[in-house]
Amino acid sequence: MKGIEVFQELAPLLADEAVVLANGFISRECFQVLDRPGNFYMIGSMGLASSIGLGVALAQPERRTLIFDGDGNVLMAMGTLAMIAACAPKNLIHIVIDNEVYESTGSQRTISNVVPLESVALSCGYRQALRVTQRDALKSAYESLCQAEGPGFLLVKVEPGFDPATGRVTHTPEEIRDRFMNSLKV
Amino acid sequence: MLSSKTFIEKLHGHGFDFFTGVPCSLLSGLISSLEESSGYLPSVREDAAVGLCAGAFMAGKQPVLLMQNSGLGYSLNAFTSLNLIYGLPVLVIMSWRGCGGNDAPEHIIMGAVNEKLLATAGMDHDVLTRDNVDALLVQAVDQIKNKKLPYTLLVKKGLFDERH
Numbered sequence: 001m002k003g004i005e006v007f008q009e010l011a012p013l014l015a016d017e018a019v020v021l022a023n024g025f026i027s028r029e030c031f032q033v034l035d036r037p038g039n040f041y042m043i044g045s046m047g048l049a050s051s052i053g054l055g056v057a058l059a060q061p062e063r064r065t066l067i068f069d070g071d072g073n074v075l076m077a078m079g080t081l082a083m084i085a086a087c088a089p090k091n092l093i094h095i096v097i098d099n100e101v102y103e104s105t106g107s108q109r110t111i112s113n114v115v116p117l118e119s120v121a122l123s124c125g126y127r128q129a130l131r132v133t134q135r136d137a138l139k140s141a142y143e144s145l146c147q148a149e150g151p152g153f154l155l156v157k158v159e160p161g162f163d164p165a166t167g168r169v170t171h172t173p174e175e176i177r178d179r180f181m182n183s184l185k186v
Numbered sequence: 187m188l189s190s191k192t193f194i195e196k197l198h199g200h201g202f203d204f205f206t207g208v209p210c211s212l213l214s215g216l217i218s219s220l221e222e223s224s225g226y227l228p229s230v231r232e233d234a235a236v237g238l239c240a241g242a243f244m245a246g247k248q249p250v251l252l253m254q255n256s257g258l259g260y261s262l263n264a265f266t267s268l269n270l271i272y273g274l275p276v277l278v279i280m281s282w283r284g285c286g287g288n289d290a291p292e293h294i295i296m297g298a299v300n301e302k303l304l305a306t307a308g309m310d311h312d313v314l315t316r317d318n319v320d321a322l323l324v325q326a327v328d329q330i331k332n333k334k335l336p337y338t339l340l341v342k343k344g345l346f347d348e349r350h
Binding site: 018042045056080087185 | 204227228229230231233234235236237238239240241242243244245246247249263264266267268271272273274
């Protein structure tokens with residue numbers, strides 16, 4: 001499975017969720033598959049998709065918040081896993097697309113091949129943590145996290161393989177903010 | 187001295203309703219009072235606190251971030267590549283360790299440069315005193331509502347009551 005397939009599988013299931021997307025290929029692939037006002041494309045501030053998503057989830061507890069994160073981002077901000085677990089927002093699902101490399105900077109390896117991030121999340125105190133390696137298991141894993149009490153963690157193991165033809169996010173940062181806030185009725 | 191309780195009441199009066207941070211002894215009374223009165227979320231790092239406040243702001247909160255000036259180093263990239271480009275405001279209450287060069291060695295360098303770092307990054311800041319608190323909170327709300335930028339209030343030792 002390639003990273004973009006995660007969005008191809010899950011995008012049709014999205015409704016009014018707030019979606020926070022990590023920088024790099026994760027934002028670009030989601031933008032290509034399904035651009036929607038409720039997507040917050042984080043173009044800088046590596047490592048902070050998780051804390052931004054936590055802030056959204058805590059401020060709007062009635063709305064489901066999804067974080068699409070990468071293994072490099074999670075490893076950079078591992079302490080935020082602990083914060084999410086401690087705050088325990090029931091409405092938060094943290095999806096990590098794990099290709100074991102920093103692909104957008106030239107595919108240097110991360111260390112997620114030997115660090116099982118879903119076990120880290122579970123040890124921190126996430127209520128659920130699942131690992132998926134096959135595309136056909138993705139939807140059912142996501143739906144089971146939606147039905148369970150959060151915070152939930154979904155680790156999706158993928159192969160590197162970003163298509164360089166994938167466009168960049170064309171909205172300005174301020175447009176991203178305004179669309180996102182409007183979609184959250186702020 | 188400015189009482190923590192009074193200052194928090196003023197923050198509430200201006201609409202601030204989300205509090206997080208990483209502690210400093212100079213802010214210990216403030217954080218204790220927040221824990222008792224308003225809810226305070228302990229962050230593990232200052233950059234994570236910046237992200238937390240950014241998300242909370244976009245979802246309708248008016249956040250306050252408490253940190254020691256040492257945390258400015260950890261959070262500078264978060265401010266420059268998140269808050270300053272998207273226009274995501276936050277009120278930062280930053281203790282000024284090393285002010286005047288009279289402090290433990292680890293605070294001296296940051297204490298000498300934190301104002302220059304903030305200015306270089308284009309982040310407005312002022313030194314909070316007992317006498318200017320009302321005026322600066324009005325300014326803070328202006329920065330947040332109109333300029334949509336972070337605004338930092340620097341706190342020197344002795345301004346707030348300490349509890350440690």
